[in-house]
Amino acid sequence: MLGHRSIGFAVVASCAFATAAWALDVAEIGSFHVGGRQVALDGMPAKELVFSAGAPAIKVDPNGQFEVEQMYAQYVKLTNPKARYPLLLVHGGGLTGVTFETKPDGKPGWQSFFLNAGHDVYVSDAVERGRASWARYPEIFKTEPVFRAKREAWELFRIGPSDSYAKRATFEGQQFPIEAFDQFAKQGVPRWVSNDAPTIAAYEAYFRKVCPCVVLVHSQGGNLVLTAGLRVPELIKAFVLVEASGAPDPEKADLAGFKGVPHLFVWGDYRTEVQPWPRLTAILAKYRDGVRAAGGSTDWIELPEAGIKGNTHMMMMDRNSDQVAGVIQDWIGKRGLMR
C-alpha cells in the first residue's frame, strides 16, 4: 500500500558487507546509568520474609529512599573509529539492548556489525527494562507490568501470520531463524504502559550525556527517542528508524528542529498481512511527511522492493541481518557521517 511512496534509494554495496569479522582495537568498554530521580516511600507496613530456606523470617521494612526511572547504557569505543559520531542502538518494547547483541542463533548481531564497520557503539536498556531496573508498583510505577506471551511475539513480529504460533507455521521465505525462537523468547522482559514520560526524560538525559550521535532505534523505541530528540535536536546527527511503531504527530508536534536531521525509515516484509502494521506504517508515513514539510531529509526503504525479502520485525536477528545492516551502513556513509 505504501510501496508507491518509497523514494528512490539505490541499494548499493549492501552485499559488500560480509559477516562481521572480529579482532577489534578497543579503546574502552564501559557502562553507566543516566537519568532518574529519588523517591521516598513511608508508612508502608513491614513484611516478614524468609530469605534462605529453613532460616527464621526476617522483618523487611519496605519504606525508604529509592533511585527510580534511570536507564542503562553500555559502550564499546574503538581506538580508531571510522564514524564521526557514536552510534546509539535503542531497543523496542518488551525487550532490552540484548536485541542488538549476539543473535539468538549464536551468530554476531548488529552491535558486532557496526563495531566492525567502525562505529563506537552504545547499547542501552530503557527505563524499567533489563539493567535499568524497575520500581515498586502501584506506589511508584502506576500500573501493573505486562508480560508478552511467545504467541504474541511470533505473530506481532511477523515470523508467521495470525494464528500461526501453535503450529509454528511461518511465512514462506521468512528470514528469522525459527530454531532459535525459544532462545529469542528468553530475551523478553516485562513492560509497563505508564512510563512513557520518565522513559523519554531518561533518553533526553542520555543524549545530553553522550551525543552528538547517530540514533538507530527499533519499534516502540521510535516514538520515545524521537520525542526525546525533539528536545535536543542539535545533538542528533541522524535517525535510523527500524520499523518504528510510533512517532510524534506532525499536527501536534513542531518538527522544525529536525530540519537538519536526516531520517532513514527501514521496513521489512509481510507488513500488509499482519495487524497492526498497516496502521503503524501509516503513522510513520505521516511523520515522515511532516519531517519533509519541515524541510528535513528522509529516505524510506521497503526492503522487499529493494530485493531483500523475508525480513521480520526482528530483522537484526534474521539470517540476513548483515545484509540489512549493510543497507543502513551504506546510507550512513552517504550522509557524510563516516570519516
Add this chain to the structure above:
Amino acid sequence: MLGHRSIGFAVVASCAFATAAWALDVAEIGSFHVGGRQVALDGMPAKELVFSAGAPAIKVDPNGQFEVEQMYAQYVKLTNPKARYPLLLVHGGGLTGVTFETKPDGKPGWQSFFLNAGHDVYVSDAVERGRASWARYPEIFKTEPVFRAKREAWELFRIGPSDSYAKRATFEGQQFPIEAFDQFAKQGVPRWVSNDAPTIAAYEAYFRKVCPCVVLVHSQGGNLVLTAGLRVPELIKAFVLVEASGAPDPEKADLAGFKGVPHLFVWGDYRTEVQPWPRLTAILAKYRDGVRAAGGSTDWIELPEAGIKGNTHMMMMDRNSDQVAGVIQDWIGKRGLMR
C-alpha cells in the same frame, strides 16, 4: 575475631597493578541467555490496558507460554588471553553484572581490570535480575519482590555504621566514593527470596556452557555458585569468594568434589562493627574448614591485616578497587592459572 584464623598470605605485587589502561585486542564480544524453561499459563482473565495516552484500551490476554528462569551472560574474549581459563564475574544480591563494569564514580571497574590482566571475562545477570528478566508472581515466581532501600545498602555494605545513612556518615578511612553513592543506588534491582533452586540450576547450565573457568563471586552469589559448582566441580579451576554471604554447610554437603579447586576468600574492613557480618564470616570460615578437611586448598585474606584498609562490601567499586583486584590477580597467578 576471625583474624587469627587467617593463613599467611604474602601480599606481593598487589601494588604493581596500575589503574587499568585500555587498548585491548578483542577477538569477540557477545552474550547469551542460558538455562530456564517454558511455563504455560491459562485460565487468567483478560485485562484492558491503555498502551499510549489517549489511545483506546486494548484487551491483553495474560495467558500463554513464557520462557522463565534463564540467566544472562556477556563476554569479552581477547585475541591473545594470558589466562588459561575464562574468568566469570558473578554479582551479589539485589544487583546485576553492572557491579563489575564502570564504577559509579566513572572509573574502570574489575571487568576492565581483569581484561587488562589478560583474562577472557564473562559478566552475568542472575535469574530474575537485569537482562535475565523476571516472571509473573505469584503464578510463576512464588513470592513478592523485595526492593532494597538506599539506607539498607549504605549500612549493610558498610559504608558507614548502623544508623549512619540519614547523615551519610561514614567509617573513618573508608574507601567507597560516597559522592557516587546515589549513582550506585541506580544499579539496584528487585530480588525474590524464593528463587534459589532455579538460580542454582541456571548457574550449573552456565558452567556447563562456558567452563572450565575461574569463578569470582560476590556476596549472595557465593552460596549459589558454590552449590552449583558442587554439581560440576571438574569444570571449576578456582573460586574467588569476595565477601561471600553464604556457603554450603559442610555438615550437610559433600565437599569432596572441591578437593582440587583452590579457594580464595577475600574480606574487607569494619566487619566486626556491622551485623550480620560476624555471623556470615563464621559461616564462611566453617565452609573453608570443610573444604580443607576434604583436602582442598584455601587462602583467607583479611585485607586490613594485609595493610589494605577501609574496604567496604562493595570493594570492586571502592577507590582502591585496583589494589584489591591486584591481590586477587596475584593469587590467580600463583595458582598456575596464567599462561
